Amino acid sequence: MSGDPNGEYVIEVENLVTHYGDRQILKNVNLRIRRGEIMVIMGGSGSGKTTLLRHLMALEKATSGSIKLLGSDVTQLNEIELYAMCRKIGVSFQGGALLSSLTVGENITLPLREHTDLDQTVMDIMARMKLEVVNLAGFENLMPSELSGGMLKRAALARAIITDPALLFCDEPSAGLDPVVSSALDELILRLRDAMDMTIVVVTHELDSAFRIADRITVLDQGAILTVGTVEEVKNSDNERIQNLLNRKFEVEEPDPEEYLARLMGHT
């Protein structure tokens, strides 16, 4: 099952331009994603993947352009409207950090405690249901420090879907995981889409994972979209930079001097 080819667009990015300081990071990005679609965003390190995702989550202010989620332009929403939108968006960040002072269960229900006034019993059942979904049944009373890397990622995913969001954004969900654990996470992402008709945007540079889960792939290059296409289209592309990506040459590019400096200064 994949995004209905005639389905409505639930994410619409138009002429998105953004700067960090004087530096243009996203250069006129246009992108539309349909309900139930899994869109994978790929590109070299520093190409703007995380920045684009942060804009889609309405965490960053664009210089210009518009971003419509479920029909509303998030660049125009007020605080209250943004807050309401937050329930409809699930987020699993790079690093996927859970709060170390809370149990796994408390971490997972955090968005509910922030955004709803559901009864505690209901929240607890919801947390256990989501832990079932991510195959972590019975782990709710453990502390995050007691979980392995793969388990933490799955717990972060359980937290991201606690409100049954229509849109799910994942930044490098399988980074640093071994291939078996990483493919289990892919299965999970596919199951979520199929069962809940979620629209899912995943940033990854794991090719195997991208090909397994993507309905379409967006390739970013230095803040601009190089191509958007199905897995087959991207695989068969004769664009040299895309082929470089497929041959895993993206990650060994010369580092961007500014980015490298920022990294040395601990600003990334």
Place this chain on the structure above:
Amino acid sequence: MEHAVREEQGKLVVSFQGEVDLEHSPKAREVLLGAVKKKQDVLVDLSEVSYIDSSGVASLVEAFQSSKKAGSSFGLVSVNPAALRVLELARLDRVFTIHSTLAEGLGGGS
């Protein structure tokens, strides 16, 4: 979300209409727990429910558990395919008794 409770052949039939989402599930929970408290067998008719989220499903789980404690039966009726997928995702299709029609729920004991 709308709801109605009626008695049929000695069972309480609780029906919901519309969306049982984060906003409405507290009300659904109140109705369900109220019905279960009467210690009668309960059938929850979901045929008119267009959408049920995890908070709605969690409320069903809680009510089901209380009905077990009270020694009465608790069944779901006419779960639409979308809702069934949500139940299946959390393996709850194996927990609940699911009847395809109200007649089946009324006739088949529990």
